[in-house]
Amino acid sequence: MADFARHLASEKRHSPRTCESYQRDLFRLATWLVEQNNTEWRAVTGYDLRRYVANLSREGLSGRSIARHLSAIRRFYQYLLRERRAIDNPALDIRAPKSRRRLPGVADVDQLNYLLDASTDDPLEVRDQCMFELMYSSGLRLAELASLNIDAIDCRGGEARVVGKGSKTRLIPVGRKALEALSRWLPVRASMVPEAQTALFVSRRGDRLSHRSIQARLSRWGIVKGADQKLHPHMLRHSFASHMLESSGDLRAVQELLGHADIATTQIYTHLDFQHLARVYDQSHPRARRRHSPGQDGQNSEQEGNT
The missing domain is CATH 1.10.150 (DNA polymerase; domain 1)
Structure with missing residues (x-):
């Protein structure tokens, strides 16, 4: 082994x-x-x-x-x-039991805007706000955010160089709000770290922030700011993907931004988008809405005929 x-x-x-x-x-x-x-x-x-x-x-x-x-x-x-230490591969024909595929949780756009627009002067909360803006702005994985170095961010060009799964590097755009959050965090960071530290996000002691610490800080942020659901890093990434796809409809672009090797992985967000469309359809289409009384049925039918 x-x-x-x-x-x-x-x-x-x-x-x-x-x-x-x-x-x-x-x-x-x-x-x-x-x-x-x-x-x-x-x-x-x-x-x-x-x-x-x-x-x-x-x-x-x-x-x-x-x-x-x-x-x-x-x-x-x-x-x-x-290495000639085995004579066959006994795992070749073994398959895992199928399990129901759960759709990822997605936060509401308005609630995310409210949580991320909260103003703060606390140095650690300035850092936290910057982290969460970046995760939602660019769809970063937790590991990608934690491994970011300060030289990976190009504030002038509005982009970041991210090392994803399989050590693959990709360039991603950084949104205006995230750039504003970076402009607030970088001066604070400079006062907390030695010159040799390369990590973009650091603890109070100047060490690179761990995955567990980022998770805990996001959960705390949601509680303190009054979120109506538990926040976790992957939810911000899922929200980024779902909101991007809902607005653009460009699955290939979302795939590139997320760093998915296979577009089938990205296609889960089309199911999320379809759920939204199905709710709108059920609530809006005259042939999908439930009729509540015979009188209403006749009235609606007449209106549909005039239309």
């Missing part, structure tokens, strides 16, 4: 977080196999892995999480075959 982790990092150039995820999933499998008195990777069979998948399902893992586990196992056995 340690050799495989080095292979992922050095040969495949995977990010440290991806390597950690593979190791964590494989360690969970290894622990279960030892409990079943199976201590040889080459002795693992497809039957063993089906039992393992059933065990993960009983423990409450979603189909998507189990699929991620199986992907790690398949990749691991490809490596073992290459």
Whole structure:
């Protein structure tokens, strides 16, 4: 497993977080196999892995999480075959159980405007407002926001250089409101950090802000400012994508902005947009609205005929 982790990092150039995820999933499998008195990777069979998948399902893992586990196992056995430490890949024909695909939560446009327009003089809240403006302005992932360095932001050009999944770099536009928030945060940041610090967002001590800290600060922001739902970083990204698609209808552009390798991932936002359209249709179209009385039916029919 340690050799495989080095292979992922050095040969495949995977990010440290991806390597950690593979190791964590494989360690969970290894622990279960030892409990079943199976201590040889080459002795693992497809039957063993089906039992393992059933065990993960009983423990409450979603189909998507189990699929991620199986992907790690398949990749691991490809490596073992290459190194001649296994004679086959027992995970090839194993499939995760299907789970219902949940649509991401999206915040209301007016509420987001109210939350992000709140004025503050507190240095940490100035930082927080800048972070959340950037996430909503540019659809950043949590990891992308946390890893931003100060030299990645071009305030004059209104763009940012972001390192996304698979260490892929993309340029994204930064909106006017986010640029204004940056102009307030950068002087505050300069008073908090040593010159050698490259992180754009830092703690009170001058260290790069962690993922957990960003999550906690966004949740706190929502509570303090009176949000009617719990805020989390992915909600801001989902809201960015849904609002962009609703306004532009350009799925390819939204795909590029989000940094999705496959447009099928972006298409989930078309379902969100369709839900909105369906509600408008149900409320507005004369042939979709429910009739409340026979008299109303006749009146509406006459109006429709005149129209």
